[in-house]
Amino acid sequence: MTDLDAVARQALTDNHFQPELDADAQRELATLPSTSGLGGLRDLCDLGWSSIDNAESKDLDQIELVDALPDGGVRLRVAIADVDAIVPKGSALDRHAAANATSVYTGIAVYPMLPREVSEGQSSLLEGADRPVVVIELELTRDGTVRARDVYRAAARNRAKLAYDSVGSWLEGRGPVPPVVAAMPGLEEQLWLQDRTASLLKSLREKAGALELDTAEASAVGQNGKVQSITVTRKNRARDLIEDFMIAANVAIAQYLADEQRSAIRRVVRVPRRWDRIVALAATFGGTLPATPDARALADFLAVRRAADPLRFPDLSLSIVKLLGPGEYVLDRPGAADDEGHFGLAAHDYSHATAPNRRYADLVTQRLVKAAIAGAPAPYSDDELAAIAQLCTERENAANRVERVTRKAAAALLLAPRIGSVFDAIVTGVNKDGTYVRLLSPPAEGRVVHGEAGMDVGERVRVKLVATDPRRGFIDFAGVS
Secondary structure, three states, X not given: OOOHHHHHHHHHHHOOOOOOOOHHHHHHHHOOOOOOOOOOOEEOOOOOOEEEEOOOOOOOOEEEEEEEOOOOOEEEEEEEEOHHHOOOOOOHHHHHHHHHOEOEEOOOOEEOOOOHHHHHHHOOOOEOOEEEEEEEEEEEOOOOOEEEEEEEEEEEEEXXXXXXXXXXXXXXXXXXXXXXXXXXXXXXXXXXXXXXXXXXXXXXXXXXXXXXXXXXXXXXXXXXXXXXXXXXXXXXXXXXXXXXXXXXXXXXXXXXXXXXXXXXXXXXXXXXXXXXHHHHHHHHOOOOOOOOOOHHHHHHHHHHHXXXXXXXXXXXXXXXXXXXXXXXXXXXXXXXXXXXXXXXXXXOOOOOOOOOOOEHHHHHHHHHHHHHHHOOOOOOOHHHHHHHHHHHHHHHHHHHHHHHHHHHHHHHHHHHHHOOOEEXXXXXXXXXXXXXXXXXXXXXXXXXXXXXXXOOOOOEEEEEEEEEEOOOOEEEEEEEO
């Protein structure tokens, strides 16, 4: 039997990750103070902050709070864990974080960017713990338009750690009020206010041409390194709520640094090179898109398809995501005229700033923000930021490869008894390395090694399973006419 933890660790090694701390980082970790200093920070610990994340997550990066204003507007505050207060620039732990640049989530195990003592302990916004944070405060009008913005340091306390699934099912009317929500006075009303605020933010993004996609995230569920099943995580209102808040916060941080005339790391998704294939794919559903890339037109088409066929919309979403291409990190100089935006979010200004426990780009951005707040010189030169942006993009792609190998190894184990079976699938990739598909059920990915001629991304096909190799994460199919 293939041990999936061993597969993941081999994939980490193959992709040059460093899961173990070196001697300097181990010594530094052993001497970290037990608490972070809160002196001189704005004290917001008595407010009704809460977090929503995966039930098992302990590396909590953000907490949220919304207040109703007398004129019908709202004040949204997103507080981000001040990881830099624990892991300063140039420290041994910082060098370790930079080498990996991201946490890796395989479903079987989490390989954190920072040691668990930090990411799940001292810098995590754990329930009941007072922590230093960076607060993004947005004042919104009745329709969700941002009319004022502030960014500052503070101390805050997470009053309630909530989970996506239980909160989402409650907000959607599919489940009861989560016990922790019912037990905390005012939290139920707070979450409904957060839900309404997130809907306003989403509505404004959609009007601007942001793409609302619904991809099913498949991951292996295992125990002691052995695969138990493959589960699919779908969006719900709680996940949407946090996504909407994080997008608003990341846009605000990019705009804040731009207003302060500070160089930064920007997150971009470029205009899709395969727009012609997106146009052709839309035509198969009776949609018409312009010959040149147009986010607004694509968003309108997707909205129509979601309403017409919600059951199969995740399959279409997956195709569009593959055709849009991956995001990347780039240097953003103040006043630069050649800035690119985020095509999928229809946002010109976008950063990654809300997950400093999990992504190195966010930790670097946090240091840039704290320097701007203090009126201090930038902690990085433009050349350093450009190199970090390139590194973070490369490491993110490497993490995706590790996660993909582990996911495919799990799927290969489950599919091994079904050699010769025929499945419905969707084409997810066509490139010089081969043609790849994802089965509709179970959601396993593999390569088409025979009969792939003429297949293209987004096409529905029938494939026969011809071979599996769990150790290498290989699943091979043959196209069926």
